[in-house]
Amino acid sequence: MSRTILVTGGAGFIGSHYIRYLLTHHRDIQVINADALRYSANLRNLDDVAGDSRYRFKQVDLSRQEEVERLFAHRINEVVHFAAESHVDRSIQGAEPFIQSNLIGTYRLLETIRQSSTVKRMIHISTDEVYGSICQGRTAEGASLKPGNPYSASKASSDLLCLAYANTYGLPVVITRCTNNYGPNQHPEKFIPKMIFHALRDRPLPLYGDGQQERDWLYVTDHCAAVDRVREHGRVGEVYHIGAEQTIPNREIAGRILDLLGKPTTLIQTAPDRPGHDFRYSLQTEKLRRELGWMPVVSLEQGLSKTIRWYQAQTDWQQGFGQPPGGTSL
Numbered sequence: 054m055s056r057t058i059l060v061t062g063g064a065g066f067i068g069s070h071y072i073r074y075l076l077t078h079h080r081d082i083q084v085i086n087a088d089a090l091r092y093s094a095n096l097r098n099l100d101d102v103a104g105d106s107r108y109r110f111k112q113v114d115l116s117r118q119e120e121v122e123r124l125f126a127h128r129i130n131e132v133v134h135f136a137a138e139s140h141v142d143r144s145i146q147g148a149e150p151f152i153q154s155n156l157i158g159t160y161r162l163l164e165t166i167r168q169s170s171t172v173k174r175m176i177h178i179s180t181d182e183v184y185g186s187i188c189q190g191r192t193a194e195g196a197s198l199k200p201g202n203p204y205s206a207s208k209a210s211s212d213l214l215c216l217a218y219a220n221t222y223g224l225p226v227v228i229t230r231c232t233n234n235y236g237p238n239q240h241p242e243k244f245i246p247k248m249i250f251h252a253l254r255d256r257p258l259p260l261y262g263d264g265q266q267e268r269d270w271l272y273v274t275d276h277c278a279a280v281d282r283v284r285e286h287g288r289v290g291e292v293y294h295i296g297a298e299q300t301i302p303n304r305e306i307a308g309r310i311l312d313l314l315g316k317p318t319t320l321i322q323t324a325p326d327r328p329g330h331d332f333r334y335s336l337q338t339e340k341l342r343r344e345l346g347w348m349p350v351v352s353l354e355q356g357l358s359k360t361i362r363w364y365q366a367q368t369d370w371q372q373g374f375g376q377p378p379g380g381t382s383l
C-alpha cells in the first residue's frame with residue numbers, strides 16, 4: 054500500500070516546491086496538502102500538479118483542533134510541517150497570528166500525531182533565525198536558541214515543543230533549520246522578490262539601513278532535496294542544518310539583481326531599518342552533508358538568473374494570493 058505524506062503549508066512558497074519534489078521523485082506515494090490559505094498562500098503555485106491523482110488539497114487551519122482532527126481521519130503515515138506565519142516585519146506589527154499558527158498550530162499537530170497509530174515520522178521545518186544574530190563564524194546544531202523577533206521566537210518555541218514531544222512521548226520528530234530561501238513562487242513581500250519586482254519596474258529598491266546585513270541564500274529546490282533526505286534518513290530527535298555556507302550582504306544581492314537585469318545600482322535606496330534587525334545568520338551544515346550526503350547544486354548566480362526569469366514571465370500569478378487583513382502589501 055502506498056504511503057500518505059501530509060505536507061502542511063503546501064500552498065506557500067517552499068511547501069509548494071516540496072510537494073512537486075515529492076511527486077516527481079517518488080512514484081508510490083499519496084500527498085495531502087493542508088493549508089489555511091493565508092495571504093502568502095497561492096494555489097497557482099501547484100497548477101501543474103493539481104490534476105495528479107496522487108495529490109489532494111484540504112483547507113485546514115492547524116490552530117483549530119477540530120479541523121486537525123478531521124484531517125487526521127485520513128490515514129497519514131508521515132508529516133512534513135512547513136505551515137507557519139513567516140514574515141518578520143508582520144510579526145513586529147503583531148505577533149498574535151504567529152503564536153496561533155507557529156506555536157498553537159504545531160502543538161495541535163503534535164498532540165494529534167501522539168494519538169495517531171499510523172504516523173511514523175514528522176519533519177518540523179524550522180529556520181536559522183532561531184539562533185538570533187551572530188557576528189562571525191557559523192552556528193552548530195547544539196548552540197543555544199536566542200531568537201531576536203516575534204517570528205523567530207515563535208519558531209524557536211515550536212522547535213522546543215517538538216523536541217520535548219520527542220523526548221517525553223517518543224514522538225518520531227526530526228527538525229530541519231534552513232537559511233534564507235529564494236526562487237519562484239515566493240511572496241513579493243520577501244527580500245529577493247521585492248528587489249526583483251522593483252527593479253523590473255525601474256522603481257527604487259528599498260534597502261533596510263545600510264544594507265550590510267548578511268544572509269546565507271539557498272535556492273528553494275536545494276532546500277527541498279535536503280528535507281527529503283532528512284525525511285527518509287534523518288535520525289529521530291535530531292536537528293539538521295541546511296544552507297549554502299555562503300553569507301552575502303543584502304546590498305550585494307540587490308546589486309547582483311540589478312546587474313543581471315542591466316539596470317543601474319543608483320536604483321538602490323536606503324529605507325528606515327527594521328527594529329531589532331538581526332545583522333547576520335550563518336549555519337554549519339556539515340552534519341547533513343556528512344551523515345546524509347546532501348550538497349546544494351544550484352549556485353547563487355544560476356539561482357538568481359532562474360528566479361528573475363520566472364518573475365519576468367508571470368502575468369497573473371499574483372492574483373492567486375489570499376488577501377491579508379487590511380489589504381495587500383504589494
Ligand SMILES: NC(=O)c1ccc[n+]([C@@H]2O[C@H](COP(=O)([O-])OP(=O)(O)OC[C@H]3O[C@@H](n4cnc5c(N)ncnc54)[C@H](O)[C@@H]3O)[C@@H](O)[C@H]2O)c1
Nearest residue numbers: 062064065066067089090091093094115136137154233234
Ligand atoms: N522562506 C525562507 O527563507 C525560510 C527559511 C527557513 C525556514 N523557513 C520555514 O519554512 C516554512 C515555509 O516558509 P515559506 O517561506 O514557504 O512561507 P510562506 O508564508 O510562503 O508559506 C506558509 C504557508 O503556511 C500556511 N499557513 C500559515 N498558517 C497556517 C495555519 N494555521 N494552518 C495551516 N496553514 C497555515 C500559509 O497559508 C502558507 O501557505 C516556514 O515554517 C518557515 O519558518 C522559511
